[in-house]
Amino acid sequence: MKHLLKKIISGLFLLLLINPVIAQTDIDGVMMEKGAFCVGPMYGHSSWKNYWEGTLKRDNANLGTVSTTMYNIMGNYGITNKLNVLFGLPYVKTKASAGQLKGMKGIQDLSLWIKWKAYSKKIGQGRLSLFAIGGYSLPSSDYTSDFLPMSIGLESKNISVRGMVDYQRGSLFATVSGAYIRRSNIEIDRTAYYTTEMHYSNKVEMPDAASFNVRAGYRNKGAYAELVLDNWTTLGGFDITRNNMPFPSNKMNATRIGFNGKYPMPFIPQLSVVGNVFTTIAGRNLGQINSFGAGLFYVLDLSKKEKKDTKTL
Amino acid sequence: MKKRYILPALFAFVLASSCSKDITERNMEFPALQPASLDINAGIWKPILITGPTEFPVPAPIATSSPDYVLQINEIKSFQANMTSTEKNAVKYWSAGAVLRWNEIMRELVAKHNVAPVNNPDGTYPIPSAANPLAYPLFPFANPPYAARAYAYLAAAQYDALVAAWHYKKLYNRAAPYQVDATVNCLIPKSDLPSYPSEDAVVEGAAVEILKLLFPGDQQFIQQKAEEHKRARLIAGANVRSELEAGEALGKSIAQKFVTRARGDRAGATAGNQTLWTQLETDCIIRGEIPWISQESPKRPPMLPAFGKVNPWLFDSLTMVTTIRPAAPPSTSSQQFKDELAEIYNYSIKPTREQIRIAHFWADGVSTYTPPGHWNAVACEDFVKQNFSEVKWARNMGLLNMSLMDAAISCWDAKSFYFNPRPSQMDPRIKTITGLPNFPAYISGHSTFSAAAATILGHIIPARVADYTAMAKEASLSRLYGAIHYRSDCEKGLETGNKVGAYAIARARTDGAE
Numbered sequence: 067m068k069h070l071l072k073k074i075i076s077g078l079f080l081l082l083l084i085n086p087v088i089a090q091t092d093i094d095g096v097m098m099e100k101g102a103f104c105v106g107p108m109y110g111h112s113s114w115k116n117y118w119e120g121t122l123k124r125d126n127a128n129l130g131t132v133s134t135t136m137y138n139i140m141g142n143y144g145i146t147n148k149l150n151v152l153f154g155l156p157y158v159k160t161k162a163s164a165g166q167l168k169g170m171k172g173i174q175d176l177s178l179w180i181k182w183k184a185y186s187k188k189i190g191q192g193r194l195s196l197f198a199i200g201g202y203s204l205p206s207s208d209y210t211s212d213f214l215p216m217s218i219g220l221e222s223k224n225i226s227v228r229g230m231v232d233y234q235r236g237s238l239f240a241t242v243s244g245a246y247i248r249r250s251n252i253e254i255d256r257t258a259y260y261t262t263e264m265h266y267s268n269k270v271e272m273p274d275a276a277s278f279n280v281r282a283g284y285r286n287k288g289a290y291a292e293l294v295l296d297n298w299t300t301l302g303g304f305d306i307t308r309n310n311m312p313f314p315s316n317k318m319n320a321t322r323i324g325f326n327g328k329y330p331m332p333f334i335p336q337l338s339v340v341g342n343v344f345t346t347i348a349g350r351n352l353g354q355i356n357s358f359g360a361g362l363f364y365v366l367d368l369s370k371k372e373k374k375d376t377k378t379l
Numbered sequence: 380m381k382k383r384y385i386l387p388a389l390f391a392f393v394l395a396s397s398c399s400k401d402i403t404e405r406n407m408e409f410p411a412l413q414p415a416s417l418d419i420n421a422g423i424w425k426p427i428l429i430t431g432p433t434e435f436p437v438p439a440p441i442a443t444s445s446p447d448y449v450l451q452i453n454e455i456k457s458f459q460a461n462m463t464s465t466e467k468n469a470v471k472y473w474s475a476g477a478v479l480r481w482n483e484i485m486r487e488l489v490a491k492h493n494v495a496p497v498n499n500p501d502g503t504y505p506i507p508s509a510a511n512p513l514a515y516p517l518f519p520f521a522n523p524p525y526a527a528r529a530y531a532y533l534a535a536a537q538y539d540a541l542v543a544a545w546h547y548k549k550l551y552n553r554a555a556p557y558q559v560d561a562t563v564n565c566l567i568p569k570s571d572l573p574s575y576p577s578e579d580a581v582v583e584g585a586a587v588e589i590l591k592l593l594f595p596g597d598q599q600f601i602q603q604k605a606e607e608h609k610r611a612r613l614i615a616g617a618n619v620r621s622e623l624e625a626g627e628a629l630g631k632s633i634a635q636k637f638v639t640r641a642r643g644d645r646a647g648a649t650a651g652n653q654t655l656w657t658q659l660e661t662d663c664i665i666r667g668e669i670p671w672i673s674q675e676s677p678k679r680p681p682m683l684p685a686f687g688k689v690n691p692w693l694f695d696s697l698t699m700v701t702t703i704r705p706a707a708p709p710s711t712s713s714q715q716f717k718d719e720l721a722e723i724y725n726y727s728i729k730p731t732r733e734q735i736r737i738a739h740f741w742a743d744g745v746s747t748y749t750p751p752g753h754w755n756a757v758a759c760e761d762f763v764k765q766n767f768s769e770v771k772w773a774r775n776m777g778l779l780n781m782s783l784m785d786a787a788i789s790c791w792d793a794k795s796f797y798f799n800p801r802p803s804q805m806d807p808r809i810k811t812i813t814g815l816p817n818f819p820a821y822i823s824g825h826s827t828f829s830a831a832a833a834t835i836l837g838h839i840i841p842a843r844v845a846d847y848t849a850m851a852k853e854a855s856l857s858r859l860y861g862a863i864h865y866r867s868d869c870e871k872g873l874e875t876g877n878k879v880g881a882y883a884i885a886r887a888r889t890d891g892a893e
Contacts (some may be wrong), residue, residue, distance in 0.1 A: 166809075167814070168730075168862070169810070256739060260748070267404045
């Protein structure tokens, strides 16, 4: 047992994503079977010391290291073998290690996804699957977006449409996906603000965004270990000018690489441990974030008929 | 769920994505100016700097029967025949009022420039240079005192220029182009105000000169606005070119008088130097108090510590020291100070959402038009409902902005004189809900600005007195909620601002406009 724990802990990596890139278990090629409900808590920690002011990389002695702690409840339910719904609801807390700015905390955005395995066919010795994923997220508390970098979120309601291709051969797989994220305007506590020009409104137009994700690795019997390359590009927005403060409608871009893994417990296969680590390799108007996270998922069988096989995520 | 539902559902996502995100901005909804009164005798209103309305003579206009005038009428006609939608929008935009729009332009420039320079690698801070405005650090750093001064010079110069313009309007009594020639369309509300010299060009000319001094790196933007403004007046059929030229020349000449005042108002030396910064600290220690220390890293010199020495508009510097400067703040070793500090600590621990909202609503910090700009925005949004003439607009904006600049001077005088530390310096557990300003606490700038503005605005629009007072009070409290000021800073700030505002009311009662 000790050996196993060690193994689990050493394999703990987590999925915590950054603002504005939200947690995304929807992006993988794994489906829940009909009637199965997988749910569990996740913990995440991310921090940055350096950040990109526009394209200029710098640090800031008046912020020190800005860290975000996230407690997330995530779930995935199989409506059918080919149609899943997923949700995530994080509590987020921010803190700066230097300077005077007070951190913020609160329940952030509720995310919902519908994931549809539209097509699956054996090709050669492997299997090719195509997915379509629709997502929606909205703030679940009246938090303040206009206090970056201490804000816990950006407050926009997001609609996303993602297309995904997954190919698995034996225990090896690769998944590629791309999404368009439509972001709603937000309302801030001020009646006027400056972007690259003056605006007399409390409404802020949020540029849409695109997300690309590539992941590949080992996947077998509910366990997986994968390398992930992830990009978030804001389609519009403006740069933080020299020594200025960030603003929700900035052009926030980030490219991250990371490792993500899931391991079902040998004697309780309904229970899985997940973990990940990520680092940011390129960015714009965002912190150079390093993150790690860990979580537990438990699979409940909500279908009426008995099933022989144990379901796992 | 069947497959046939899935595709329409995804399609709906995409469809929802095509909705418009356009935002209607309040200032684009302002109606065209239709003055309730022409204020035809405004030529005798009391000016601020000029000796009288004829100090800068305006020659008589050319006869409407002259070939040159006919050419100018034809110019309007050709513009009107080939009007683009951009030009149509420009006519609508500028029709809301010249003083209003140039005040907005300055607010935009202030917001653009309201960012403190980043430190040098050796931990010192560069000082923006007016001689080299486009090199980093960009000139100016339009912080609240700088902005207050900028708004004041703009408004005051426009007021004097319009008083002179009104004198010549009455004298020459030139009818508008659409009255001279019935085939000229008038695209804005018609007016019986004589159109020579053009009041819009007077305002524009004065603005260009003042902005040239205060935002020297933004000339292209300013010139483009000026050209658009003049062209909009031609296209609207409101002025012929010679009326614009005479107005612009008058505005520029009178603005020069204000530029001369600005060059000599001691604002150039307000940043101080190490000797002054050390002296303020030492003086405070000699009085037995704990001096303010910058909480920035690396430590930044206090913002414009000698701004209290700048020449005020509504009273002289000596009057300010003897009758406006507030009494000393509670001693840093007193029980009252400890109690006030504890109060701020409590605000900082668990701010309510409403307190955060108020702190952010009034913060007007980095990259904003500053608190004086906020009160200009408040004033303008109320003034558009009052149907003031341009000269009345300028007079009221002048009173407001002279109050705001004098509030800045009085407030900064107290800040440097007492050099009182911020709450987070005295209790490092205090974290702030808004940006911590880099200058001493006593007295609160937001409170001083807000009370001064609320006082004079309440005189201009008496029906709104209670609202303005409540707004000033909320702006003042926002600094407690933000955990950056003690209660004494806010209360004495309001008192000081009220005193400044009272001087503006005294001027308003005697300037001939009421």
